[in-house]
Amino acid sequence: MPAAEAARPISLARSKDLFETLAFHAHVALAVSGGSDSVALMWLAARWAKAVPHAAKISVLTVDHGLRPEAVRECATVADWAKALGLEAHILTSMGEKPESGLQAKAREMRYGLMRDWCRAQGATLLVTAHTLEDQAETVLMRLARGSGIKGLSGMRPDERGDVLLERPLLGTSRAALRATLQAAGHPWIDDPSNEDERFERVRLRKAAPVLGALGLKPEAIARSAARLERALIPLEEMARDFMARHVEVRREGFAIVDLTPFRKLDDEIAIHALERLLLHLGGGSEPPRLMAVEALQAWLRRGESQVRTLAGCRIARRTRHLLIGREAGRISPEPVAIAPGQNILWDNRFTVSIGSTDHPCAIVPVRTLRLARQRDLPAFVQESLPAILTQGEFAAVPSLGIVGKAAPPGFRPLVEFQKIGL
Numbered sequence: 001m002p003a004a005e006a007a008r009p010i011s012l013a014r015s016k017d018l019f020e021t022l023a024f025h026a027h028v029a030l031a032v033s034g035g036s037d038s039v040a041l042m043w044l045a046a047r048w049a050k051a052v053p054h055a056a057k058i059s060v061l062t063v064d065h066g067l068r069p070e071a072v073r074e075c076a077t078v079a080d081w082a083k084a085l086g087l088e089a090h091i092l093t094s095m096g097e098k099p100e101s102g103l104q105a106k107a108r109e110m111r112y113g114l115m116r117d118w119c120r121a122q123g124a125t126l127l128v129t130a131h132t133l134e135d136q137a138e139t140v141l142m143r144l145a146r147g148s149g150i151k152g153l154s155g156m157r158p159d160e161r162g163d164v165l166l167e168r169p170l171l172g173t174s175r176a177a178l179r180a181t182l183q184a185a186g187h188p189w190i191d192d193p194s195n196e197d198e199r200f201e202r203v204r205l206r207k208a209a210p211v212l213g214a215l216g217l218k219p220e221a222i223a224r225s226a227a228r229l230e231r232a233l234i235p236l237e238e239m240a241r242d243f244m245a246r247h248v249e250v251r252r253e254g255f256a257i258v259d260l261t262p263f264r265k266l267d268d269e270i271a272i273h274a275l276e277r278l279l280l281h282l283g284g285g286s287e288p289p290r291l292m293a294v295e296a297l298q299a300w301l302r303r304g305e306s307q308v309r310t311l312a313g314c315r316i317a318r319r320t321r322h323l324l325i326g327r328e329a330g331r332i333s334p335e336p337v338a339i340a341p342g343q344n345i346l347w348d349n350r351f352t353v354s355i356g357s358t359d360h361p362c363a364i365v366p367v368r369t370l371r372l373a374r375q376r377d378l379p380a381f382v383q384e385s386l387p388a389i390l391t392q393g394e395f396a397a398v399p400s401l402g403i404v405g406k407a408a409p410p411g412f413r414p415l416v417e418f419q420k421i422g423l
Contacts, residue, residue: 007174007176007177007180008177008180009177009180009181009183009184009185010040010044010173010177010178010181012047012048012051015044015047015048015051016048016051016052018044018048018169018170018173019044019045019048019169021126021159021167021169022045022048022055022056022126022128022167022169023052023054023055023056025056025124025125025126025165026056026057026123026125027056027057027059027122027123027124027125027126028045028056028057028058028059028124028125028126028127028128029058029059029060029061029115029118029119029122029124029126029127029128030042030045030058030059030060030061030087030127030128031061031062031063031111031115031127031128031129031130032060032061032062032078032082032130033062033063033078033190033192034062034074034075034077034078034189034190034192035130035189035190035191035192035195036175036178036179036182036189037130037131037132037135037170037175037178038129038130039078039081039182039187039188039189039190040130040170040178040179040181040182040189041128041129041130041169041170041178042060042081042082042085042087043085043181043182043185043187044181045058045087045128046058046085046086046087049086049087050086056126057088058087058088059087059088059089059090059122059124060078060079060082060087060088060089060090061090061092061114061115061118061127062074062075062078062079062089062090062091062092063075063091063092063093063094063110063111063114063115064091064092064093064094065094065107065110065111068193068194074190075091076091077190078091078190079091081187090118092114092115092118094110094111094114109286113286115127116162116163116164119164120163120164124164125164125165126164126165126166126167127164127165127166127167128166128167128168128169129166129167129168130168130170130178131156131168131170131171132170132171132173132174132175132178133171133172133173133174133175133219133220133223134174134175134206134209134219135156135171136155136156136171136219136222136223136226137218137219137222137223137226138202138205138206139155139156140153140155140222140223140225140226141205141212141217141222142201142202142205143155145201147291147292148291149272149291150229150232150233150236150269151233151273151276151291152291153225153226153229154226154227154229154230154232154233155223155226155227155229155230156168156171157230158171163419171223172223174219236269236270236273237273239270239273240270240273240274240277243262243263243266243270243274244274244277244278244423246262247259247262247263248274248278250418250420250423251418252400252417252418253326253378253382253383253386253400253401253418254282254326254327254350254351254382254385254386254400254418255282255324255325255326255327255379255382256278256282256323256324256325256326256423257322257323257324258274258278258322258323258324258325259321259322260318260319260320260321260322260323261321263301263323264301264302268295268298271298271301272291272294272295272298275294275297275298276288276289276291276294277423278314278325278423279294279311279312279313279314279325280312281350281419281420281423282314282325282326282327282350282423283311283312283313283314283327283328283331284313284327284331284332284348284349284350285312285313285349286349288312289311289312293311293312294311297309297311297316301318301323304318307319310328313327313328313331314326314327314328315327315328315329315381317379317381324379324382326379326381326382326385327348327350327381327382327385328381328385329366329367329368329381329384329385330368332348332366332368332385333366334365334366334368334369335365336363336364336365336390337363337364337365338361338362338363339353339354339355339362339363339364339389340362341355341356341357341358341362342354342357343355345364346419347364347387348366348385348387350418350419351386351387351400351416351417351418351419352416352417352419353387353389353399353414353415353416354414354415355389355412355413355414355415356411356412356413356414358391358409358412359409360391360392360409361391361392362389362390362391362396362414363389363390363393364387364388364389364390365387365388365390366384366385366386366387366388367383367384367385367386367387367388367398368384368385369388370388370395372388372398372403375401378401383401386398386400386401386416387399387400387416389414390407391407391408391409391412392407394406394407395407396408396409396412396414397412397414399414399415399416400416400418
């Protein structure tokens with residue numbers, strides 16, 4: 001995109017194209033930090049909502065990480081701007097401990113966790129972020145520095161699936177165009193001082209942009225390469241999905257059985273894609289495992305060495321005809337998780353747990369903390385990784401196995417469902 005064109009304000013017609021998919025949702029949340037990109041997202045979405053029939057309900061979410069004293073005032077300012085645009089605003093506050101290292105990554109994880117939790121609780125099915133063309137280029141360069149494969153170098157995707165869908169409608173839009181839009185509207189934004197802090201890799205890349213641009217590594221060119229890599233990635237992922245649909249059985253107890261004969265015939269790239277997906281969704285993690293580690297796992301499977309390996313919170317056990325992949329029980333916190341009647345809890349990022357009405361205090365623990373007899377036809381490590389329900393501190397049930405303990409009140413019927421999203 002030529003620089004002159006990039007600096008033009010975004011028209012209403014262009015906004016209608018950018019936000020077309022928002023109309024498919026009844027309730028949409030916008031992630032707004034107060035910086036120029038996210039404030040422009042908010043302003044554009046508000047204008048779009050007023051111009052189209054039957055627009056989605058739009059809520060603005062802004063997060064106080066508790067890392068800077070100015071954040072309280074900045075969040076209040078964002079909320080005031082949202083209300084002036086006719087949008088609901090909600091300030092989400094982190095109550096957890098502040099990270100001592102990996103600050104930006106951990107703050108991002110916390111921020112998205114808070115926003116997705118809010119969306120689930122309030123019935124918002126779409127979370128929209130303001131990632132731009134420059135963000136995409138910086139992400140690709142950061143991943144290139146880490147030796148990422150085709151998946152990493154394809155950059156951020158315009159959307160990410162999940163129980164709360166994530167969309168990035170501005171991923172092909174320059175920051176200059178967004179700032180030009182706000183300037184034309186006479187709308188201010190907040191400059192975050194951390195955007196000048198060279199301790200952060202993204203800031204160093206941003207400051208190196210003029211030098212990179214002089215070498216031809218402009219954001220437009222980097223993003224174009226990422227888009228082409230994503231185009232090449234799509235058929236690989238489709239082949240991995242097809243293999244999983246045909247040759248992988250995902251059981252409700254939260255583990256997978258992989259048919260080894262067809263698996264051994266897969267090209268390495270497709271096998272690695274399948275393994276990545278299984279490890280991510282069976283291991284209770286929120287981030288995919290490192291590519292280098294999955295490549296090493298695939299090499300181990302090719303060599304046919306020892307029978308058991310662990311990776312990304314999973315235990316991988318090789319049998320004669322199949323692989324068993326499930327949660328590594330020893331990685332699950334033994335601490336009881338309280339659950340109230342009528343409450344749904346995503347436990348260990350794998351199982352949705354709910355209980356009916358009861359006067360007894362209940363909690364969830366992994367089966368490995370109890371002394372239960374081994375169930376036939378179920379791997380021991382899988383049984384140990386299942387959620388068990390306690391009432392008043394005593395064993396009451398393992399719903400996944402249909403086991404009810406002596407402490408269960410009359411009519412006690414807890415429900416447990418394994419989350420297969422992404423599998």
